[in-house]
Amino acid sequence: MNIIGVFNEETQLVDALHELKEQKVSIDEVYTPYPVHHVFELLERKTSFTWWAFAYGFMAVVLVLSFLYYTSVIDWPLNFGGKPSSAFPSFIVITIILTIFSITILSLFTFSVMAVLYPGKKAVMPDERATDDKFVVVLRGQGQEAETARLGDILRTHGAAEVYEK
Amino acid sequence: MDKQFQLSNRLKTACIVLIVIGLIALAYGFFTSTQQTWANILLNNYYFVSLSIGAAFFLALQYITQSGWSAMFKRVPEAMNFYLPAGALLMLLLYFGMHHLYHWSHHDAAAHDALIRHKAPYLNTPFFYIRLVVFFALWIWMSLTLRKLSLREDTEGGLALFEKSELYSKIYIFIIAITFSLASFDWIMSIDVHWYSTLFALKNFVTAFYHGTAVIVLIAILLHQQGHYPGLNKSHLLDFSRYLFMLSIVWGYFFFAQFMLIWYSNIPEETIYFYRQWHGGYKVIFYVNVVANWFIPFILLLARRMDQNIQVVKWVSILLVFGFWIDLYTQIFPGTVISPRFGFIEIGSFLGFAGLFTLITAWALSRAPLIPRNHPYLEESLQHHVES
Numbered sequence: 001m002n003i004i005g006v007f008n009e010e011t012q013l014v015d016a017l018h019e020l021k022e023q024k025v026s027i028d029e030v031y032t033p034y035p036v037h038h039v040f041e042l043l044e045r046k047t048s049f050t051w052w053a054f055a056y057g058f059m060a061v062v063l064v065l066s067f068l069y070y071t072s073v074i075d076w077p078l079n080f081g082g083k084p085s086s087a088f089p090s091f092i093v094i095t096i097i098l099t100i101f102s103i104t105i106l107s108l109f110t111f112s113v114m115a116v117l118y119p120g121k122k123a124v125m126p127d128e129r130a131t132d133d134k135f136v137v138v139l140r141g142q143g144q145e146a147e148t149a150r151l152g153d154i155l156r157t158h159g160a161a162e163v164y165e166k
Numbered sequence: 167m168d169k170q171f172q173l174s175n176r177l178k179t180a181c182i183v184l185i186v187i188g189l190i191a192l193a194y195g196f197f198t199s200t201q202q203t204w205a206n207i208l209l210n211n212y213y214f215v216s217l218s219i220g221a222a223f224f225l226a227l228q229y230i231t232q233s234g235w236s237a238m239f240k241r242v243p244e245a246m247n248f249y250l251p252a253g254a255l256l257m258l259l260l261y262f263g264m265h266h267l268y269h270w271s272h273h274d275a276a277a278h279d280a281l282i283r284h285k286a287p288y289l290n291t292p293f294f295y296i297r298l299v300v301f302f303a304l305w306i307w308m309s310l311t312l313r314k315l316s317l318r319e320d321t322e323g324g325l326a327l328f329e330k331s332e333l334y335s336k337i338y339i340f341i342i343a344i345t346f347s348l349a350s351f352d353w354i355m356s357i358d359v360h361w362y363s364t365l366f367a368l369k370n371f372v373t374a375f376y377h378g379t380a381v382i383v384l385i386a387i388l389l390h391q392q393g394h395y396p397g398l399n400k401s402h403l404l405d406f407s408r409y410l411f412m413l414s415i416v417w418g419y420f421f422f423a424q425f426m427l428i429w430y431s432n433i434p435e436e437t438i439y440f441y442r443q444w445h446g447g448y449k450v451i452f453y454v455n456v457v458a459n460w461f462i463p464f465i466l467l468l469a470r471r472m473d474q475n476i477q478v479v480k481w482v483s484i485l486l487v488f489g490f491w492i493d494l495y496t497q498i499f500p501g502t503v504i505s506p507r508f509g510f511i512e513i514g515s516f517l518g519f520a521g522l523f524t525l526i527t528a529w530a531l532s533r534a535p536l537i538p539r540n541h542p543y544l545e546e547s548l549q550h551h552v553e554s
Contacts, residue, residue, distance in 0.1 A: 037552055054468075081432060089426045 002028065003148060004126050005155035006162040007135040010036055016137065016158035017042045025151060029138040031130035052110050053103055060102035064095045126166060134161075141165065171394060173532040181525035188518010195511040204263035205502040206511055207256070209494050210519035212353055215253040216370070216490075217523070219346055220378015221246035222309055226335035226342075229312075229328075234546030235405050238397060238537055242385050244316060245530035246378070247309035249523050254302035257353075264291065267502050270359045281360055289356060297352060301345045308338045316538060323540035346371055354494075357501035361439045363428070369420040373493060376413035376459075380486035383410065385527070387480045394536050400474040401552045407473040410463055410482060418460035442500040451506065455496055458489035491516060 007013040014036070020027055021042055030039050068091045072078070077085040112118065130136040137160075139151055152163045195203030221243035228236045264271040269282075271291055276283045311334050319327040347367030355366050363369075383406045390398045428436045443452050463482050472478045499506060538544060 050470075083432070089422075089429050092422065092426070 001141040001143070001165045002126065003139040003141050003151050003155075004162075004164055004166050005137040005139070005152075005160040006127060006129065007137070007159065008133075008161050009159065010135060012159035013135040013137065014038045014042075016155055016160065019154055019158060020137075020139070020151075023154065025154075026140060027137065028140045029126075031125070031127070031136040031138070033130065033133055033135070036135075047114075049107075049110065049114065053107050056106040057099050057103050060099040061095060064098045065091060068094065169394065169536075171389070171528075171531045171536045173528050177528055178525065181521040181528070184517045184521025185525070186518075187514050188516075188521060191511050191514020191518060195515070199507075199511075200263075201266040202503050202507055203511060203515070204260070204266040205498055206515040207263065208260060208267060208353065209491070209498050210515055211253055211256045212498075213490060213494055214249050214519055214523045215257070216374035217378045217381050218247050218249045218253065218309075219305065219342060220374040220376070221382055222305065222312075223339060223342055223375050224379055224382060225312065226338045229332045229335035230339070232332070232543065234543040235402060235550040237541045237543040237547035238395065238402075239382070239386050239547075240316065240538060240541070241531060241534060241536055242382050242389075243378075244309075244313050244534075245527045246381065246385075247313070248526050248530040250302060250306050250309060252522060252526060254299075254306070257298055257302070258295070261295065268356055268359070270356060285359070289352075289359070294352060297348065301349050304341050304345055308334065308341060312338070317534060319541060320535060320539040325542055328542050343371070346374065354497055357498060358439055360435060363424055363436070363439070365420060365424040365427075369417075369424055372413065372416050372420050373490065376410075376417050377486055377490040379406075379409050379413060380483040380490075383407075383479060384483035384487070387476060387483070389531075389536070390476075397537075397548045399550070401550045403476060403479055404470070404473050404552060405550075407467050407479050407482075410479070410486070411467040411473070414460055414463040414467070418456070418464065421456065421460065439500075442504075443496055446500050446504060447506045448496055448500055451492060451496055455489070455492050458485055459493055 005016065007016065010032075013030070013032070017027065017030070017039065027043060030043065032039060069086065072087070073085045080087075125131070126138050127134065127136045137155065141148060148165065155163050192203055192207070195206065225240060225243040225247075227233075228240060260267070269275055270285065270289050271294075276286045282289075312331055315327050315331045315334070319331075347370075350367050350370035354370065355362065386395060386398065386406070389395050425440065428440060440452075443449065462485060466478055466482055467473055541547075
């Protein structure tokens with residue numbers, strides 16, 4: 001059983017999250033209609049996503065440049081108006097394009113794996129009103145009456161419109 | 167909230183010493199190699215006029231986009247604009263050195279050269295100065311208008327003045343787009359009178375914006391380290407370095423686009439520009455230019471943690487101050503002095519102009535409260551906070 005708090009205002013939500021964090025309550029998940037900066041900070045979610053994107057980009061640059069070098073210098077050198085076969089400046093444009101392409105596609109797959117998303121997956125949505133105008137906090141229930149009541153009180157004192165268990 | 171910026175005697179003395187060094191360097195230069203000295207005057211004056219125009223564009227952009235985060239710092243670009251009148255006077259001085267810089271300004275140049283004759287109706291000495299005066303008149307007039315509105319806002323407040331500033335900013339960026347393009351054609355591209363590049367104006371405009379922003383960032387950080395701008399936090403730094411990061415990519419893009427098209431099409435009248443740089447002894451500087459203005463800022467500002475490190479942003483800005491000089495050096499020196507020269511004249515004249523620019527900017531900063539009083543977005547700027 002999770003404890004679900006529904007807020008009408010962003011400020012109330014942020015206040016409640018501050019209080020919960022002070023009391024060392026672990027917050028399971030927060031659903032908001034739009035991104036809220038404070039929530040990212042308060043949840044302290046760390047992501048390695050940017051490093052993956054950088055790694056893909058770096059890999060793509062190396063691979064594309066070596067592919068171009070192999071095709072136009074080693075395997076099949078052609079004479080274009082007396083230019084050197086290893087025409088580095090003319091490699092750059094295609095390298096940029098293919099790097100962006102690789103980062104985009106590979107990041108999409110990485111994101112899907114990290115977020116466990118796949119075609120046909122059912123949406124995880126404790127309270128559907130989070131897609132309208134409500135801010136929803138999900139707390140892991142402890143199974144104890146007293147604890148549940150205490151967490152519910154914290155949420156209510158900061159202006160939760162509804163608190164229920166699910 | 168803030169303390170008024172005072173133009174201290176120490177700073178004033180330092181600036182005057184720098185200006186004196188500059189004057190000595192120029193005097194020494196006129197006696198030893200006149201042409202090189204004129205090239206230096208053009209380079210340095212164009213450098214600081216570019217910074218002013220970049221700052222003006224930055225300021226106008228903040229009004230047009232109604233950016234909240236930067237409202238606190240708008241006195242810095244305003245102060246940098248005060249260099250424009252001095253820049254105008256120094257640019258007019260070029261009249262005495264034109265023949266050393268511009269081949270087309272010689273009386274007999276048009277007679278023997280069909281291309282110069284073709285360009286003569288536009289590229290002639292009287293029209294050159296008419297344009298110069300018109301450009302500076304427009305820039306000074308628009309900058310003064312924005313400054314006056316900004317000072318009136320301090321005492322009167324209200325939204326009407328902000329909306330007026332926004333309207334003038336919209337007009338100003340159109341003026342800059344046209345006049346600064348033509349100015350860079352006139353002052354820099356006409357050095358190589360037979361050569362032309364359609365990307366030249368854009369590249370020089372981006373350079374002005376890029377390095378103008380770098381100097382704004384540098385001044386803001388230096389003031390912060392002196393105890394002004396106590397509200398400057400990591401979110402402001404992140405936004406500043408995003409500007410630098412974005413502009414480093416745009417600069418690299420235009421630099422490369424101009425180079426690659428000329429290199430690839432391989433038409434002699436175009437490649438002469440880079441041939442002179444590569445085979446005239448400028449090849450090392452050509453690469454230093456790319457590394458200093460694109461590669462190092464790009465790599466250093468890639469990670470967010472570096473973006474928010476005040477020392478990294480400060481030293482990237484300082485690097486860009488030198489990077490801009492190198493960029494202009496590769497544009498001006500191959501066409502005028504031909505073989506690369508670097509010595510007391512270059513260092514001294516740059517220091518002199520830098521002293522003048524610092525003196526004018528510091529004086530302008532001390533004339534008004536450092537943090538504007540009634541800017542509608544001021545509170546947003548003071549409270550600026552983005553996730554980190």
